[in-house]
Amino acid sequence: MPVKVSVIVPVYNPGAYIEECVSSLLRQSLPPDSYEVIFVDDGSTDDTPGRLDELAAEHPRITVLHQENSGWSGKPRNVGVEASRGEYVMFVDNDDHLGDEALERMYDYAVANDADVVVGKMAGQGRGVPVELFRDNHPRATVENAPLIDSLTPHKMFRRAFLDRIGLRFPEGRRRLEDHVFVTEAYLRAGNVSVLSDYVCYYHVRREDASNAGFQRFDPVGYFKNLREALDVVERYTEPGPLRDRLFRRWLRVEMVERMRGKRLLGLPADYRKELFREIHSVVVERFGPGVAEGLPPTQQVVAELIAADRLDAVEAFAEWEAGIVLKAVPEGLHWVDGALRVSFAAEYHSGGAPLTFAAAGGGEPLRTAPENVTEAIARVSADTLSRFGTAAADLLLRRRSSAAQYFQPVQFTRETVPTEDPSRFRLVLRATAAVDPAEAAGGAALTGGLWDAVVRVRLGGWTKECRLAPARGAERPTAPAAVTAGHVVLPYWTARHTSLALDVDRASRSLGLGRLTPEGVTVTGGLLSVPVPLHVPGETGVSLRLTAKGRVLEVRGTLAPAPDGPGSLLSAALPVASMGGTIWRVALAPVPDSPRPRVLALPFALHSGAQGVRARRTPRPGPLRRLVRKARALFGAARR
Structure with missing residues (x-):
C-alpha cells in the first residue's frame, strides 16, 4: 500500500516523555502499512537511541536515523523530510502526542479539500494553543479569511510534493523561530490550507520540569534577529498594505507587546527586562508602520505606543495596573431543557477585589501618540474599552480534565452597561446562557466518560481572559440533577476544591441522588x-x-419517563412476580443498559415478594467489612472529582 503519511519526530534527550508520543503513533487508526514514523535522533545522550532502535526492530513502520547534535529541530526535520515516502508529512515533537484518529482524519480532510497544509485542532496540556482558530472547521482557509497566523508551530500536515515544488525546508542550526519562517511561507504559498476543528489531533504538552525547549529563557538579540527573518518572509510574499500590517500585527502582539504586559513582564529580572525591551523597541521602530499597531485592541495599542516611544518606565507602571485585572464569572442558573444543560452566568472584569469601572468620555479612535503617563494610559484604555463594548463577547467551553481537549458551546449573550455611584463611570457586564447538549458537546460528537470543567472566556477591550465558573463567596450555587441523555449519565456538580462547575460523565454513583429514595x-x-x-x-x-437474591439474578426491562408534575423522572417496570418467590430482592438500576459496559447503580430499597404481593422495604444493612469498603470507595470517588 502506498504510504499516505510520514510522521517525522526530531528527538533529543526526551527521557520517559517520548513514551506517550510513541504509544499514540502506534495506536493510529490508519492501517499500519499506510503510514510510517521517522525518528531523527539529534545526538541524544540519554538511553533514547537504544530505545528507538528496539522499536524499529519490532515495528516495520518505524525508521530511526541517528546524527550528531545540530543544536535545534530544523535539521532533524529536514533530514526526516528527505527520508520520507509519504504523500504528506506530519511533524510531531518528541514530548507531544497525537489523538488516535489524527492521521486518518487529517489525511482524509487533506484529500477531500486538495489541501497543501492541514492544521489539526490542538489541545494544550500546560501550554498555550490557539483557541479562536479552532472554533469551526475551515476547509478553505487563508491568512485573509481565518486567523491562521495565530498557529505557527510546525505540528501540521504538509503535502510533500508542495514542499519540494517550492523548495521549502526549515532553517537549520542553533536558532529560534525556525518554525515561524517555515509555516509562514507555507501559508502564503499554499494552494489551499484546511483547518480541522472537530477532533483534537495534537496534544501540546508541557513537561513537569518545564524543560521543553520553548520554555527556556532566550537571548533577546538572537531571538529577535531570527524573528526578523519571519517578517522578511511576509514582506517577500505580500504587498504593503492592510494584509501585511495584519500579519505583522501577530508578531507585534504575541512576541513583543504580550511580553511587556502584566505579571509576565514583572516576573522578569530587571536587567533581562531592560535587554528584552531594548530589542523589542528596535524591531518596532525599524519594521512596523503605524497601521500595524492601529489594529490592536486598546490595551495592546497603549503598550505598543509606549514601546515605540522608548518608555520602559511607563510600560512597567502600566503592567503593574494590568496585573491586578482578573475575570470573574458567577452562575445565575442551571437547569435541563430537553436533554441539554442550560448554564446561565454573568461575567465582568475585577480589580482590587471590586468590579472594574470604565470612563464614559472619548475612545474608539486609534492612538496616534504615546500617553504622557500611566494615568493617561489607563484613562485611554478605559474610555476606549467602553466605546468598543459592542464588540465584546462571552463563550463557554467544556475542557476535558484528563487531556485538556476543549470545545465551544452554543452561547447567547447580552451586554449590559451598569451605572455606578460615579455618573461618569460604568461597569461592563456580559450575561450569557450556554446550551450544553451532551449528545454533541464535543465538537459535534457526544461527551465521553470522564470529568469536564466549564470555562468562561471573555473578549473585552484589550483583554481575552478565561476563568472557571464559580459562585461569589457565600452565594448560593444553582444545582441541577443528573441526567440520562445521549446514552450517558451526566452529573453537573460543583468541585470541592475550587467550587467551580464541572460535569461528571459516566462516573458518579452515590452522588446521583438515588440514595435519597425511600421505600x-x-x-x-x-x-x-x-x-x-x-x-x-x-x-x-x-x-x-x-x-x-441468594445468588439468583433477574434482569427486568423498564423505562424512565419525565415526571408529569415536577423535576426528575418516573421509573416504571413490570416485575416478574411469578419468578420472584418468597424472598427479599436487592434492586439496582442500569440507566444505559445497552452500552458496551453498562453501569449498575444500587438503589436504597429492596423488594419483598410474599403472599401479599411485592412490597418495598429498606435494604438490609451490609456487614461491617462491606460498609468499610463502601466508605473507602465513596471517599476515593470524591477525592478524584
Missing part, C-alpha cells in the same frame, strides 16, 4: 413497579433493573 416512595400495583427518581430524561428512556 415509602415506591409503589407496586399488579406487579407494576413505579418509583420517582431524581434523574432528568429528555423523553421516555429504556433502562434495566437488576434484582439479586
Whole structure:
C-alpha cells in the first residue's frame, strides 16, 4: 500500500516523555502499512537511541536515523523530510502526542479539500494553543479569511510534493523561530490550507520540569534577529498594505507587546527586562508602520505606543495596573431543557477585589501618540474599552480534565452597561446562557466518560481572559440533577476544591441522588413497579433493573419517563412476580443498559415478594467489612472529582 503519511519526530534527550508520543503513533487508526514514523535522533545522550532502535526492530513502520547534535529541530526535520515516502508529512515533537484518529482524519480532510497544509485542532496540556482558530472547521482557509497566523508551530500536515515544488525546508542550526519562517511561507504559498476543528489531533504538552525547549529563557538579540527573518518572509510574499500590517500585527502582539504586559513582564529580572525591551523597541521602530499597531485592541495599542516611544518606565507602571485585572464569572442558573444543560452566568472584569469601572468620555479612535503617563494610559484604555463594548463577547467551553481537549458551546449573550455611584463611570457586564447538549458537546460528537470543567472566556477591550465558573463567596450555587441523555449519565456538580462547575460523565454513583429514595416512595400495583427518581430524561428512556437474591439474578426491562408534575423522572417496570418467590430482592438500576459496559447503580430499597404481593422495604444493612469498603470507595470517588 502506498504510504499516505510520514510522521517525522526530531528527538533529543526526551527521557520517559517520548513514551506517550510513541504509544499514540502506534495506536493510529490508519492501517499500519499506510503510514510510517521517522525518528531523527539529534545526538541524544540519554538511553533514547537504544530505545528507538528496539522499536524499529519490532515495528516495520518505524525508521530511526541517528546524527550528531545540530543544536535545534530544523535539521532533524529536514533530514526526516528527505527520508520520507509519504504523500504528506506530519511533524510531531518528541514530548507531544497525537489523538488516535489524527492521521486518518487529517489525511482524509487533506484529500477531500486538495489541501497543501492541514492544521489539526490542538489541545494544550500546560501550554498555550490557539483557541479562536479552532472554533469551526475551515476547509478553505487563508491568512485573509481565518486567523491562521495565530498557529505557527510546525505540528501540521504538509503535502510533500508542495514542499519540494517550492523548495521549502526549515532553517537549520542553533536558532529560534525556525518554525515561524517555515509555516509562514507555507501559508502564503499554499494552494489551499484546511483547518480541522472537530477532533483534537495534537496534544501540546508541557513537561513537569518545564524543560521543553520553548520554555527556556532566550537571548533577546538572537531571538529577535531570527524573528526578523519571519517578517522578511511576509514582506517577500505580500504587498504593503492592510494584509501585511495584519500579519505583522501577530508578531507585534504575541512576541513583543504580550511580553511587556502584566505579571509576565514583572516576573522578569530587571536587567533581562531592560535587554528584552531594548530589542523589542528596535524591531518596532525599524519594521512596523503605524497601521500595524492601529489594529490592536486598546490595551495592546497603549503598550505598543509606549514601546515605540522608548518608555520602559511607563510600560512597567502600566503592567503593574494590568496585573491586578482578573475575570470573574458567577452562575445565575442551571437547569435541563430537553436533554441539554442550560448554564446561565454573568461575567465582568475585577480589580482590587471590586468590579472594574470604565470612563464614559472619548475612545474608539486609534492612538496616534504615546500617553504622557500611566494615568493617561489607563484613562485611554478605559474610555476606549467602553466605546468598543459592542464588540465584546462571552463563550463557554467544556475542557476535558484528563487531556485538556476543549470545545465551544452554543452561547447567547447580552451586554449590559451598569451605572455606578460615579455618573461618569460604568461597569461592563456580559450575561450569557450556554446550551450544553451532551449528545454533541464535543465538537459535534457526544461527551465521553470522564470529568469536564466549564470555562468562561471573555473578549473585552484589550483583554481575552478565561476563568472557571464559580459562585461569589457565600452565594448560593444553582444545582441541577443528573441526567440520562445521549446514552450517558451526566452529573453537573460543583468541585470541592475550587467550587467551580464541572460535569461528571459516566462516573458518579452515590452522588446521583438515588440514595435519597425511600421505600415509602415506591409503589407496586399488579406487579407494576413505579418509583420517582431524581434523574432528568429528555423523553421516555429504556433502562434495566437488576434484582439479586441468594445468588439468583433477574434482569427486568423498564423505562424512565419525565415526571408529569415536577423535576426528575418516573421509573416504571413490570416485575416478574411469578419468578420472584418468597424472598427479599436487592434492586439496582442500569440507566444505559445497552452500552458496551453498562453501569449498575444500587438503589436504597429492596423488594419483598410474599403472599401479599411485592412490597418495598429498606435494604438490609451490609456487614461491617462491606460498609468499610463502601466508605473507602465513596471517599476515593470524591477525592478524584
